Amino acid sequence: MREQQEAQTGKWKGMRWLLLGVGIIFLLVYASGHVESYTEKTAYEQAIRSIKERDWVKAQQHLQDADDTEDAHMLLKYVKAQRELAAARAGESDINRYAAALSELNDVPDTYQGDLHQDIMVLKREIRQAWQARSKQLQAEQAKRQMPKVGMTxxxxxxxxxxxxxxxxxxxxxxxxxxxxxxxxxxxxxxxxxxxxxxxx
Incomplete structure (x- = not known):
């Protein structure tokens, strides 16, 4: 009888270790999924913070790490447009930069109501106006240029x-x-x- 009890106890000890192992594995799998979604959520929150600080490079990096949501996509377009606008204002092929910024923002529908939607729509109008003004300026400059003529270098x-x-x-x-x-x-x-x-x- 004693041998049967010891055998029974040994089985339960083995089962306890097995259950403990399964429990640990479950916790590890659950925790890794939980940490991943936390990281993506944190990346989005950090992106919002970087946008408010006007740090477009960091914001873009965070948004690329964030959840694959409509807000993240729209904000990424906003951030890319801001970077193009900054380059245009610095004089780097400004008309092309304005066009690239406008292209990014044209992908954001006017009906978008997510995070920073008002800022996005304001920027969209500003860039459109800046692009149109610069286009007119370039056309005027082009019109002022003279035609080629004999004797020119x-x-x-x-x-x-x-x-x-x-x-x-x-x-x-x-x-x-x-x-x-x-x-x-x-x-x-x-x-x-x-x-x-x-x-x-």
Whole structure:
């Protein structure tokens, strides 16, 4: 009888260890899932904090780590637009930067009502206005530029209303280098040794 009790007790001890092991595994699996969602939630909260501090680089990093939600996507577009706008204001190919910022924000529907929706809509209007103003300014500058004419240097032609050619054909002759600058609509500028000799509009 005593042997049966000891055998029974041994079985229960083994079962207890087994149950304890299963419990620990369950807790580890549960905890890892819980920690992951906590991290994603924290990343989103840190992104909001970084946005309020206008730290666009950190905000973008946090949003890329955040949950895959509509708010995170919209805020990421907002942050990318802010970064493009900052680069535009710094003079880095400003018209292209404005266009890139506007492209990001155009993906945010006007009906979006999530986090920072008012800030996003205000920025969308500001960038659209800045882009339109800069476009008009560039068009006005382009209109002020003169047409290429005989006697201009290559640099002056580049700064003319025609700008950069699509491509350049170059030939070396006894007199030096002859270039044919080809523009859209079959327009050509011929240069000899860096000076315009013929303009064909």
């Amino acid at each position: 290559a640099e002056e032609v580049r700064k003319s209303s025609w700008g950069e050619p699509k491509y350049i054909n170059q030939t070396k002759t006894e007199k030096g280098v002859v270039e044919q600058w080809v523009y859209p609509a079959y327009q050509f500028v011929y240069l000899e040794n860096g000076k315009v000799t013929i303009v064909r509009p």
